[in-house]
Amino acid sequence: MALYSEKVMDHFRNPRNVGVIEDANGIGEVGNAKCGDIMKMYLKIEDDIVKDVKFETFGCGSAIASSSMATELIKGKPVSEAMSLTNKAVAEALDGLPAYKMHCSVLAEEAIQSALEDYRRRQEAGE
Ligand code: FES
Numbered sequence: 529m530a531l532y533s534e535k536v537m538d539h540f541r542n543p544r545n546v547g548v549i550e551d552a553n554g555i556g557e558v559g560n561a562k563c564g565d566i567m568k569m570y571l572k573i574e575d576d577i578v579k580d581v582k583f584e585t586f587g588c589g590s591a592i593a594s595s596s597m598a599t600e601l602i603k604g605k606p607v608s609e610a611m612s613l614t615n616k617a618v619a620e621a622l623d624g625l626p627a628y629k630m631h632c633s634v635l636a637e638e639a640i641q642s643a644l645e646d647y648r649r650r651q652e653a654g655e
Contacts, residue, residue, distance in 0.1 A: 556642025
C-alpha cells in the first residue's frame with residue numbers, strides 16, 4: 529500500500545485556498561515545536577458563516593494537505609460547525625494519514641481553532 533493516499537497527494541500537489549485574506553476577521557497561527565512547521569489561517573466570517581478561508585503553511589506535505597482539506601471542510605459552513613472540526617475529521621477526509629503524520633492534521637485543527645478564537649476576541653472587543 530502507498531504511504532500516502534491519493535487525496536493526500538492531490539491536496540499536497542494542488543492545495544486549495546492557499547494565500548492571504550487581506551480583510552480577514554479571524555487570524556490564527558500555530559506551530560509545532562518538534563518539527564518546526566508553521567500554519568497560518570485567515571477567516572472571513574459574515575453572518576456567522578465562514579465565507580472565505582485561506583492558509584499559508586510552511587511545513588511538510590501532510591501539513592499542506594491537512595490545511596487544504598481543513599479549509600475545504602469549513603468553507604461556507606456555520607461558525608459552530610467550524611468550531612467542532614477535529615483533526616480526525618481532517619485525516620479521515622484525506623483517506624487517512626500515517627500514524628507519525630497525524631500531528632500534521634492536529635496542526636490544522638489548532639490553526640482553525642486559533643483563528644476562530646481571534647474572531648471571537650475581535651467580536652467581543654467590537655472590532
Ligand atoms: Fe510536522 Fe507535518 S511533520 S506538521
